[in-house]
Amino acid sequence: MIKNYLLIAFRSLQKHISYAVINVVGLSIGLATCLLLITWISHELSYDTFHEKASRIYRASLEYSFGGQTARTAISPTALLPAVQKNFAEVETGVRLYNPSAWTPYVLQKDDKLFQEGRFYFADSTFFDVFTFPLLKGSAKDALTQPNSVVLTRSMAKKYFGSEDVIGKTIMVNNKQEYTVTGLTEDVPSNSLLQYDFIGSFSSLNASKEQIWWSANYETYIVLAPGASITTLFEKTSALVKKELAGELTNPGDYVVYNYIPLTDIYLRSDMSENKAVSDIQYIYIFGAIAMLVLIIACINYINLATARAADRAREVGIRKVVGALRPQLFIQFISESVIVTYMALLMAFLLAKVALPFFNEMTAQPLDSSHFINPAFIITAIAGATVIALVAGAYPAFAITAFKPVSVLKGNFKTSGKGIWLRKSLVVVQFGISIVLTISTMVVIKQLSFIQHKKLGYDKENTVILPLDGQTAKVYEQLKNEILRSGIATHVARAIESPTHINGTYSLNIPGFSNNVGIMVTANAVDPDFIPALGMELITGRNFTENDYIKMRKDTVCSFVLNESTIKEVGLSPEQAIGTFINMHNRKGEIVGVVKDFHFNTLQQKISPLILFTEEQQFHTILIKLKKGDPREALATLKSICNNITPHRPFEYTFLDQEYTAMYRNEERMSQISSTFATLTIIIACLGLFGLVSFSASQKTKEIGIRKVMGASAASVVLLITKDFTRLVILSIVIGIPAAYWIMSQWLNGFAYKTDIGIWPMVLAGISSLLIAFGTASFQAIKAALVNPVDTLRNE
Template sequence: MIKNYLKIALRNLRRSKVMSFINISGLAIGIATCLLILLFVQYEWSFDRYHEKADQIVRVVFKGMVQGEKLNESTVMPPVAEALKDEFPEVEEATRLRVAGRPTIIRGEETYKTHEAAFVDANFFSVFTLPLVSGDAATALVEPNSIIISEAVAEKFFGGENPLGKTLDFKNGGEPHKVTGVMEEIPENSHFQFDIFIAMSGLAEARQPSWMVSEFYTYLVLPEGYDYKKLETKLPSVFDKYAGPQMKQAMGMGIAEFRAAGNDLGLFLQPLTEIHLYSDFAFDLSPHGDIRYLYIFGAIALFMLFIACINFMNISTAGASKRAKEVGVRKVMGSRKRDLVWQFLLESILLAMLSLAMAIVLVSLALPLFNEVADKQLSLNSLPIQWLVPGLLLFGLLVGTLAGSYPAFFLSSFRPSVILKGGLGIGNKSVSLRQGLVVFQFFLTIALMICTGVVFRQLQFIQDAKLGYDTSSVLVVPELWALGKNEEVFRQQLAQDTRVVSASYSGYLPAGSSYSNNFFLIPGQDKTKMVKTLRYDVDEHYLPTLNMKLVTGRNFSSEMATDSSGIILNEASVRAFGWQEEEALGQQLVYVNNEGLGTTYQVLGVVEDFHFKSLHEQISPLVMVLGSRSGSAILKVQTGDVATLLADLKKSWTALTTELPFDALFLDERIYETYKAERRVGILLAVFASLTIFVACLGLFGLTVFATEQRTKEIGVRKVLGASVASLVQLLSKDFIKLVAVAYVLACPLAWWVMNQWLEDFAYRITLNGGVFVLAGILALAIAFVTVGYQSIKAALAHPLKSLRSE
């Protein structure tokens, strides 16, 4: 019997090839899209959850408010870990990490600077699950100058030899570092990525008792099931106990007085599993994600799957309605209702299973491109196969059963005499349900179209925004320190190169992250009035090289010895100190450091505000001082042959040092990288919006087919009575266009609210206007008209005799 059912099902598929393909492909696209988003969401959600104690680990962070400026830092002071472990019995373990950058490793005559390193406490590997392939994790980092390296580093430096007991020489690192352990590679879904871990016991800073400097990432292990908020409420007392006296000594005021002036500082806790998706802290160890995007994409996945399922049912129903007479004939020939029910259910389930198979193929084909756009390394293997396969099969069975339920139970229940006389009709409730589903589909589709348009407008606004400096033809050559004593030779070569219009040397670039917190105070004022600023150490060529505009005053001059104690403020700093631009000239500011009052500076000029952070953030107070730190060469170049210039610079660099390979990046490329995450989200939104539109159009097409099938006789009669093709197209199309119009009216308020919430994350943003909304409405109506119009024109052009005979 089942064999016979399958034969009839395959025969019906061949008879309706186009409709079957549309039905299968529509559901397949919906499932494939859902799987891709599921892979993305699962990957983002999985960060740091592979640690055995993931639910028990929290990170200690530092927050505060100083004169209206927020402090949000992921690093805390050296003694915090020990103090919290001593003060609170619920802290089972406390461990620290301090970034060591990329140390220069010397092997023979070769030097390498390609591996990220960090200092960690000896118990770090008992807190985090980082398995060692050799060595003892409990003792590997007890002794100073001990290191644990990754398998990749071990292979690179030691080949097939056993690295345990061997040493690596770090330039300027004192004694050789002994390899005491080799670890597996850290998973990609970790908020820190290091190749080398160095024993913290050899770092003098780690033993400092100061509560006034914060460069240590500190993690606590709490009891299983313990609410970290309980411990967090106790942290202010500990901070006041240890930091209060040191603040009094350094700043001349206690913590209570500091808070009474409207300021605040303190320690807080952040669960390890929230670091990647919920962080807004400075100095984070890696770029973080955003939980809001996971909610958005998760909602898109569910809506897309829902739309695809509804379309599948609509088109299945529309196709099945044409088989009413077949049902009547088969019942006359003796088929039982049970046989018809199984026939229709099996056909529908078969289509659903074919859609599942096609979806898996589509995901496999789309994953490489998706990974490139999303900048991930996703794989179907990352999903738990033990529930994915049964889940997909159950889903296919459920969708197939629901889609086949109408023809199986509705058509098979009619008496043959009613069906063969053409008495089969569709009730108003069924029509209303279908219309409601079309409205819902286009409601989601239009909302996505509007959101995508707003995202791209904001991204374009970012690209076109006036940053306050010139990014064109500005080349940055970083890490000049690698040149050593040859740095001056390199500078002279640049000065003689006619293609280099201007050159500045500074470790501070006005793009990307800039975190060099300082506090300045007007002499004579109470220390509660100190202003938190960022500080740039620059030379006299910095402003002209970047074409920054002085509002008033003058630039630094190397010929004026007094400029070493001069300072240039941005407009935000002037406002923070309560001055006008002209009034600021000649004023004095004193630098407040950990020991108290430091150098006194005199204001030489005021530079126009420029964006040195992301446009997500307001321009904050900034001071520039004449400094000697080089950091990077910032070059304003003028040449039509950039490739040759880069080749010449690389040749000069290589002749002067082999410690680091030559690296150069144009400033506008660095700015582009700052908004890379937003661009990825914009592209993914556009792709998913396009797929949603396509699937929604399939649903509309299915409903149009269903409607025209029901009105075949009416169309024939109208044509016999002289109705034109245009009037028939209008007759068949107007109801569907109305549905899309209703969806548009409902979608606009939702899209407006969602995009307003998203734009609030940008300090500098576009203003929502009607342009995007009108364009989305026109586009939706056009898409709907084309989709409906095709089937309507086809029905209207059919010969009336054929239409009447078919009834």
């Protein structure tokens, strides 16, 4: 019986090959989209779940309030872990991490070769007890116990030592200290929040010899003891911190606490300032919805074409019922067709997904592997999903067709029901409505990205090269600066702790006599006198730093400060009042010498907050070089020659400030690329379905068209006859889709403190383009039908 059902199903599909192709192609595109997006979503959701103790690993994240301002950050001090391990049974073990190479990349030397590395972490000896990064060589217990020990990943071992056994080998770090290799791990998985190339022993750092509560620069991870309560640990930790910092927290309402964040929540659900690249659970929801919408559109094609062909199948059903076929048997027959189409589409979808995977990886910046597609569990899940789709998509057509009454059908009185026609029209509206929503959304995302790129930031990010500044470079900085300026390639050379795209240092500020003597929290950046002119910042009042300010700092430890507009507004000063006012910024005392116009030193999702520029030479980590306008290649070649001559201790590696700025919006850029790609696919799938429906409509009107042409109707009027109903449906979908897209994108834009307006043009362009594409698709088949010779269609009448 089953064999018979399948045979009939294949014959039916073969007889109507064009409809079968439309269904298979549309479904395969929809399923391929789902395969790719589900693979990406699974990868995103799997971050850090591979650790054996993942469910019990938490990160201690600092939250503090000072003067009514609250901030949250991922860092913690050196004292926290020893204190909680010593005092609380809830802590099984823990580890502190520190990556100073993120500030100034480390220089590693092997023989006569120099390399610059930015993923050189330091960790306590318990690192491998907390995290599951299996050692290929070395002892997990002892690898990080001794000072100046380092563990390498496989790729770094190959880079520095080739095929040699690395254990016991040494690497020179920062031209001053040899580190002995004590372990080798596999390369870090792509779904790990912690991405390292080197792990040095924490005991190598001076910080390991002290336990300080107030200076927080480290990451602290703890493993909760089995059965212990994280809430209890939080309460006990809060009480301990309050006791330890009692002398610092003197103002009412000030507090410092450490929130324990589950490790597996950090990548997608962090709501604080992170020093690692993280994503957002919002994107999981967005792209999961896109996958479902594309699949729904593809399923709608099957439902529409199957119900449209009901009249053609009516006589077949009538005859089968007369000769004794039962409705359940007929239902199974038509469901069999749906299953065959869906399985054929699934097979094609796997092929499409494999071909498209490299392009998809480029969009998502994730190294997804096609081996995921041949994973037995994934294949079984895909087949189960395809079966469900086949049953859901085929159920209504099967029910509708098998409900035909054989008496009406065989008498020739059968007509397609109004209910079926309205269903098809509704589904066409849904299809194009979804396409319009995705199209408008893509246009708004692109518009916001353009707004971000062209937003006036308060500083000039163009033609600015960023170089790292280490201790050895600092000793010859003046020579380096003079040579760069003498070469004529640059207008300014400046120093700072951080570039303006990544100013994260947070300090307490107190201005006696203002704001009720209660301090506030500010972001601050140590800079030199060239910083403000190099970046084209605008001073509202006062002056820029001078060399005398640094002489005063070195001689009397008295700082000079330049505040932004937001800071003086926060404390209740006017620009004129600010100049000459003495302030205390985290025990750095001095006077305000200038007020700079607000500039964006964070993403546009955040409002500009209080910021202070100050004088403190020993903190500089960054060199900013403002190149003259023109082709930068010749300037970079000259700069490389100068750096190699004056600072031969490190390789010449650089970034551009505008590249750093663009990188801040990498998630939004990926969202734009993915949504535009799949918006295009939804339109293609919807047009495939529309093409099929118009083809069927034209075939149903063959004789009517022939009579109209004999009576003198023009080809244009015939085209209008066939396309007008479908054009109305697309217009209705535009009317419905535009408000939906407007609401969705309004919610998304609310996540930006500075944003573009949606405007009318994305909606107008999406509506017009959808209408033209739909009309073009419908007209193609309608014109073909209109040009048929009426003699050929009426000769049998």
